[in-house]
Amino acid sequence: MKLSEIKKALQKLETIAFQLPNGELVSNHFHVTEVGKVAKNFIDCGGTIRNEEVANFQLWEANDYDHRLHPEKLASIIKLSEEKLQIPDLEIEVEYQMKDTIGKFNLDFDGTNFLLISKLTDCLAKDKCGIPAEKTKVKIGEWKQKETSCNPNSGCC
Secondary structure, three states, rough: OHHHHHHHOOOOOOOOOOOOOOOOEEEOOOEEEHHHHHEEEEEEEOOOOOEEEEEEEEEEEEOOOOOOOHHHHHHHHHHHHHHHHHOOOEEEEEEOOOOOEEEEEEEEEEEOEEEEEEEEOOOOOHHHHOOOOOOOOOOOOOOOOOOOOOHHHHHHO
């Protein structure tokens, strides 16, 4: 989800809810403690230099149970960060405190809740590392040869 998409979604909401990949909601007294631009410049294992930028939101929960972040307030925080930090319309990455470490998530929206989508590591240079493409896995007995019109046993002749 890009910044332009979250701003459009916020215009239609009365309350904000973030849903974790396991279906649980982030406590409704969460804070967005940071909105920023994160640049990552790196070289992958195949020797290709890469540059990535994301808009980063950090969600945080405190014992401030009366706190509620309203859609218009988050929209104003996003607008201010775009202006002051010169953030273009980037994809959003969300940081959220998990049990033992910070979790990083992609963001989506289902019309009601903002969905925190798990991120996974991956090799970006599989062709240079010799990692074979994943083959289709078929269980014995599930694969059946397709019958064609030229098959004498197809019943069409």
